[in-house]
Amino acid sequence: MVATTHDVMPDIELYQPTDEANALSLASTLGEDGWLLAGGQDTYGWLKDRNKSPAAMIELTKIDAWKGVRETANGIEIGALTTLTEIINDPLIKSRYGLLSMAASRVASPQIRNVGTLAGNLAQDARCWYYRRGLDCYRAGGNLCYADAPESLNREHALFGQSRCVAVSPSDTAPALVALDATLVISSERGQRRVAAEDFFVGPAVDIEHMTILRPGEILTSVLLPNSWANAEFYFEKVADRNVWDFALVSVAAAMKVSDGTIQDARLACGAVEAKPRRLTAVESALRGKPRNEATANQVASIATQGARPLNYNHFKVPLMENLVKRAIRG
Numbered sequence: 001m002v003a004t005t006h007d008v009m010p011d012i013e014l015y016q017p018t019d020e021a022n023a024l025s026l027a028s029t030l031g032e033d034g035w036l037l038a039g040g041q042d043t044y045g046w047l048k049d050r051n052k053s054p055a056a057m058i059e060l061t062k063i064d065a066w067k068g069v070r071e072t073a074n075g076i077e078i079g080a081l082t083t084l085t086e087i088i089n090d091p092l093i094k095s096r097y098g099l100l101s102m103a104a105s106r107v108a109s110p111q112i113r114n115v116g117t118l119a120g121n122l123a124q125d126a127r128c129w130y131y132r133r134g135l136d137c138y139r140a141g142g143n144l145c146y147a148d149a150p151e152s153l154n155r156e157h158a159l160f161g162q163s164r165c166v167a168v169s170p171s172d173t174a175p176a177l178v179a180l181d182a183t184l185v186i187s188s189e190r191g192q193r194r195v196a197a198e199d200f201f202v203g204p205a206v207d208i209e210h211m212t213i214l215r216p217g218e219i220l221t222s223v224l225l226p227n228s229w230a231n232a233e234f235y236f237e238k239v240a241d242r243n244v245w246d247f248a249l250v251s252v253a254a255a256m257k258v259s260d261g262t263i264q265d266a267r268l269a270c271g272a273v274e275a276k277p278r279r280l281t282a283v284e285s286a287l288r289g290k291p292r293n294e295a296t297a298n299q300v301a302s303i304a305t306q307g308a309r310p311l312n313y314n315h316f317k318v319p320l321m322e323n324l325v326k327r328a329i330r331g
Helices: 002-007 020-033 043-048 084-089 091-096 098-105 110-115 118-123 173-179 281-287 294-305 317-330
Strands: 013-015 034-037 056-059 069-072 075-079 183-188 191-196 219-226 233-239 250-259 262-271
Touching: 020 034, 020 056, 020 183, 020 219, 069 091, 075 091, 084 091, 084 098, 084 110, 084 118, 091 098, 098 173, 098 233, 098 250, 118 173, 118 219, 173 250, 173 262, 233 317, 250 317, 262 281, 262 294, 262 317, 281 294, 294 317
Parallel strands: 013 056, 034 056
Antiparallel strands: 069 075, 075 219, 183 191, 183 219, 233 250, 250 262
């Protein structure tokens, strides 16, 4: 009887707005009691395991204004409800910002990419199994990090930014957007605010209970990619235990402007090593004016892991991260 009860979905009110104004009004009115639903790939696991209990759900899939890819004077705008499959196949993204297409193609499986959205991939919660099991860790409002103890299973956890919590950002598309210098548009009844992709994500030292700056009443509605990084030289690689489904052990996204074999400018970000995409600004500085070759890659790769604090079972991430940075630099 207990198992049967646990497997039944909790009683939740469902709202299905069909326009922007209605969706933003509902988000504002319901506040913390309203759960935003797009593809639902992260949502239903939480509800099934009874570790999240929203009073109401706001399904956003009917709002066409927040879908699709549009060319703008300064680049392109991607609706946050655009599916990952659509991002992979869109000709504008593929031709100018292939880095994002590459990253999206490595998310989970084709079935999940067909319904999963860009916003959902960016805003998903931490995948630490201690947290997901419903334990009262710091991130869940408790006073302990179960993953940061001598006997803990923390092979997939953070190398950097561990402040009471050692969970990592699970998003594959986030490092690509940071490398592309994307801007995220956040909407609410009060209006819109625009933030750089790297500022959208927050570490536990800033906010222990949230992984992004989104607050009740706010909805991520679009992503802007600037012309300044269109048609750059791109590299994306994700290392996971399996090629499909699994979350990254470490990933790297790189955008470089190269002229006559010399790196004029570069933006690099790694995933799955911190609670947010880790921008490698020191590596970027070291690359400017250097040839894009094996020697440069070997010279600067170790800069990427300076300050790393491995846990008991994730020391392997240090050489893995350095090698991925080398591969990105030499192309």
